[in-house]
Amino acid sequence: MKTNRRRFLGHGSAVVLGAMPSLVSRAVMADEGTRSNRNGKILVVIQMSGGNDGINTIVPYADEGYAKHRKKLRLPTDRLLKINDSVGFHPSMRSAADLLEQGKLGIVQGVGYPNPSRSHDTSMAIWHSAQVGDEDVLRSHGWLGMAMDAARKKTDDPDMILVGDESQPLAIQSRRSTAVTLSSLTDLRLRQPAHAQPKPTSDQASEFSLAQFVDQTMQDAIATASALERNTEGGADGSAKYPTTRIGRRMQTISTMVKSGFQTPIYYAIQSGYDTHAAQLPSHSRLLREFSDATKAFLDDIEASGLSDQVCVMGFSEFGRRVAENNSEGTDHGTAGPVFLAGNRVRSGLTGTTPKLTDLVDGDLQMSTDFRNVYQEVTQAWLGISELQAAESPSSLKLFDA
Amino acid sequence: MNDPRPTEWKQFIPSDALPWDLRRIHHLHRRAGIGATWGELQRDLQAGPEVAVDRVLRGGNATDDFDSLQRLIGDAAVSSGDINRLKAWWFYRILYSGDPLIERMTLMWHNHFATSNLKVANVAMMKRQNDLLRRHAMGKFGDLLRAVIKDAAMMVWLDANANRKGKPNENLSRELMELFTLGVGHYSETDVKEVARALTGWTVRGGDFEHVPAYHDDGTKQMLGEQGDFDGDDVLAILLKQEPPARRIAMRLCEVFFGEDVITDDALDELASGLRDHDLDIGWAVETILRSEAFFSEDNIGNRVLDPVQFMIGPLRALEMLDPPPSTLLLAEWASKLGQDLFYPPNVFGWPGGRSWLTTRTMIGRANYVSALCRGELHRPNRPPDIAVLAKKHGFSTPADQSKFASRLLLGHENATGDMKAILRRPASQLG
Structure with missing residues (x-):
């Protein structure tokens, strides 16, 4: 049985739950308000739901196929944020370009899997479970769930937290690890701080170790709640500025939890809306801005808290879009697309082969990197979990700095 | 309890050291039920342990219209398709059934046969499973197991539909042995494969259990040292006559009714052995526990985290x-x-x-x-x-x-x- 939670106070001083004795506050202050899982790595996954148009995200502007296939949706070359002499970011991804400049953004190009499915559900299930195949393949568990099962690192906090109000994605379902959904921080706030209560001295139960455990857990919860309050009040020094978008708020929630000492290694947030079949330009631009701004704000905030070596953000989508635009100024379901990894320890820059818009299969991009190899890097090199079954084929993919 | 053997489960008889006082009555209701009113505490103080435990075991006290009301609420939940309303229905039962022990036991089996609506996604199926768990909660474990393995929600949950002749799916087979009956170490990976074959043909159609002979692999299987052209019923019969299930049930019950480090291995073994002697009668085991000195011992009071x-x-x-x-x-x-x-x-x-x-x-x-x-x-x-x-x-x-x-x-x-x-x-x- 686990008894050693984070300790901020010595044993034995029974604290009445709901009270916020000055002792606790002082103890938290002494720890500078960050009670983080100091050794553990944290992965924050942003699911870009709907199928992100990777071609208009990391734009292969020098590829002659780009102008050929994208008439109305072609982004003007002079507005792109150039990465090199052949590709550039969508103009609204200024924050991502800044991260790249700071050496904190890895872009894996052309990520997909063989015989791609163009069904949202099936392709998402494939990405979630890392099990390639048609819709009949049984997919009971997710890749993150299986990673947590393999890690078997038990903390008092859930292994995986979905921040949002969607139902839990398959990616975080598992045979025995814990995943919870947290729709807002309200659930982690003490509604009634109240006054200090006199220390009870006569509870018969308090001699037993179980009562001590309960007492300690309460104290930790109170300390966390109070750290959470302070971290919510504008970040470490008030400098954290998050966009007021849904994904922005979710990332802020995650950062608040990380800073407040949650031991959870996996956070998951969903950004919806990428299914851009019609009038794509304005909505896609907004989505990419929201994604980039939220990610950058999150990493800045994490860095200001001194936790940047522990945190990595990963952005993925279930598929890309078709290379040729449709007749509604949108794009239909396609295949491979970019995966983003952001953080202090990621190997920054472009990885993998840039997909060629002149070398298509049935009008779709060919994938150059199997997403399972990306997962393998993330689980092994980042999360340090090597017990998982290896990906289909080994790769020399290196996504993190040693 | 008229068990003649020397026992770890001797009956609780109040004494100066273990008086029948408010604290023990409070413990009885908190541990075996879901709390009690002042009136109930006082009533049981007067009545003594025998009668008080009788009351817990028998239930009662539901209002006259409880059954019709709970049915109404449950049916409305099902037709609404809203799982939150089914949760509310269960809370209604917990609050008003007058038999909190049965609800606690239903909760215990919901945990043992843990099935989530996340995958089942069907309120009617979840309710049927819950009714089934309650119906058998204090009966024979064999009846419970046979019912729950053919339960539609369970079959969806553990992919029974995908388990076909020629392409067995091992999900149900594995959990049946690892979690529901035997436990790790009491079966082999070969057993998992063979039991999956035997379970082929059991499937869900139109929301109900159905045996589809065409899907069934009627070849010879070997499991747990036996050989034959087993089907699902044979598998369950073989599992139920093994030694380990009784101990797993005993452990489950001790998790519910005892705090940390109260029950010794010997006591657990004896309870398991008693279960085997009583055809895995869950009700017998619960009664044995609730009447025992161990249950009312000082060590067992206030040392379990309330769910x-x-x-x-x-x-x-x-x-x-x-x-x-x-x-x-x-x-x-x-x-x-x-x-x-x-x-x-x-x-x-x-x-x-x-x-x-x-x-x-x-x-x-x-x-x-x-x-x-x-x-x-x-x-x-x-x-x-x-x-x-x-x-x-x-x-x-x-x-x-x-x-x-x-x-x-x-x-x-x-x-x-x-x-x-x-x-x-x-x-x-x-x-x-």
């Missing part, structure tokens, strides 16, 4: 807050915040229980629940409990007496100081 449902409902019952009824939809929501989202166990292993109920998130949830309860926010419109009025009703008129009353009512002893809210926020209020 969220007990933690939430205990004070509601004790404080007589059931008329008018609290919002059962709200209760279901709170249970989820406290980590026990009914019909959504976290995975096939169910809720790990014990100390793992208490995490940062759920501790804060518990504190906030107490606040909500004390502010009367579980009722719509709000209806704060008034402990002074309740104390007066039961004959305690001075403030000092009222404080003692609150402590005795909520904790079973009079040593806790402070008001109702302070008592409910004590570490001791998490235990029982």
Whole structure:
């Protein structure tokens, strides 16, 4: 049985739950308000739901196929944020370009899997479970769930937290690890701080170790709640500025939890809306801005808290879009697309082969990197979990700095 | 209990060392039921342990219209297709059935045969499984197992539909042995494969169990040292005559009715052996436990972390807050915040229980629940409990007496100081 939670106070001083004795506050202050899982790595996954148009995200502007296939949706070359002499970011991804400049953004190009499915559900299930195949393949568990099962690192906090109000994605379902959904921080706030209560001295139960455990857990919860309050009040020094978008708020929630000492290694947030079949330009631009701004704000905030070596953000989508635009100024379901990894320890820059818009299969991009190899890097090199079954084929993919 | 052998499970007989006092009665209701009112505590104090335990075992006290009302609420939940309403239905049962032990046992089996609506996604199926668990909760384990393995929700949950001749799916087979009956170490990977073959043909069609002979692999299988052209029924019969299931059931029951480190291996073995002698009669085992000295021993009082449902409902019952009824939809929501989202166990292993109920998130949830309860926010419109009025009703008129009353009512002893809210926020209020 686990008894050693984070300790901020010595044993034995029974604290009445709901009270916020000055002792606790002082103890938290002494720890500078960050009670983080100091050794553990944290992965924050942003699911870009709907199928992100990777071609208009990391734009292969020098590829002659780009102008050929994208008439109305072609982004003007002079507005792109150039990465090199052949590709550039969508103009609204200024924050991502800044991260790249700071050496904190890895872009894996052309990520997909063989015989791609163009069904949202099936392709998402494939990405979630890392099990390639048609819709009949049984997919009971997710890749993150299986990673947590393999890690078997038990903390008092859930292994995986979905921040949002969607139902839990398959990616975080598992045979025995814990995943919870947290729709807002309200659930982690003490509604009634109240006054200090006199220390009870006569509870018969308090001699037993179980009562001590309960007492300690309460104290930790109170300390966390109070750290959470302070971290919510504008970040470490008030400098954290998050966009007021849904994904922005979710990332802020995650950062608040990380800073407040949650031991959870996996956070998951969903950004919806990428299914851009019609009038794509304005909505896609907004989505990419929201994604980039939220990610950058999150990493800045994490860095200001001194936790940047522990945190990595990963952005993925279930598929890309078709290379040729449709007749509604949108794009239909396609295949491979970019995966983003952001953080202090990621190997920054472009990885993998840039997909060629002149070398298509049935009008779709060919994938150059199997997403399972990306997962393998993330689980092994980042999360340090090597017990998982290896990906289909080994790769020399290196996504993190040693 | 007329078991003649020397026993770890000797009957509890009150003595100077183990008196039949308010504390033990409080313990009985908190551990085996879901809390008790002052009237019930006093009634059982007069009646003695034999009668008090009889009452717990027999249930009763439901209002006349309980059954028709619960049926109405349950059916409405099913036709609405809203799982939250089914959760609310279960809370209605827990509050008003008059047989809290059965509801606790149903919850125990919901945990043992943990099936989540996350995958089943069918309110009608989840309700049918719940009815089934309740029907067999105190019966023979064999009947329960046979019913639950052919239950549609379970079959969907463990992919029975995908288990076909020629392409077996091992999900149901593995959990049947690992989690439901034998436990790790009592079967081999070959057994998993062979049992999966035997279970082919059992499938769900139109929401109901159906045996489809065309899907069944009728070849010869070998499992657990036996050989034959087994089907699902044969598999269950073979599993039920093995030694390990009795011990797993005994362990489950001891998790529910005992605190940490109370039950020795010898006691567990003896209970398992008794279960085998009684054809895995769960009711027999529960009665043996509730009448035992071990159950009423000093070590067993107040040393188990209350699960969220007990933690939430205990004070509601004790404080007589059931008329008018609290919002059962709200209760279901709170249970989820406290980590026990009914019909959504976290995975096939169910809720790990014990100390793992208490995490940062759920501790804060518990504190906030107490606040909500004390502010009367579980009722719509709000209806704060008034402990002074309740104390007066039961004959305690001075403030000092009222404080003692609150402590005795909520904790079973009079040593806790402070008001109702302070008592409910004590570490001791998490235990029982």
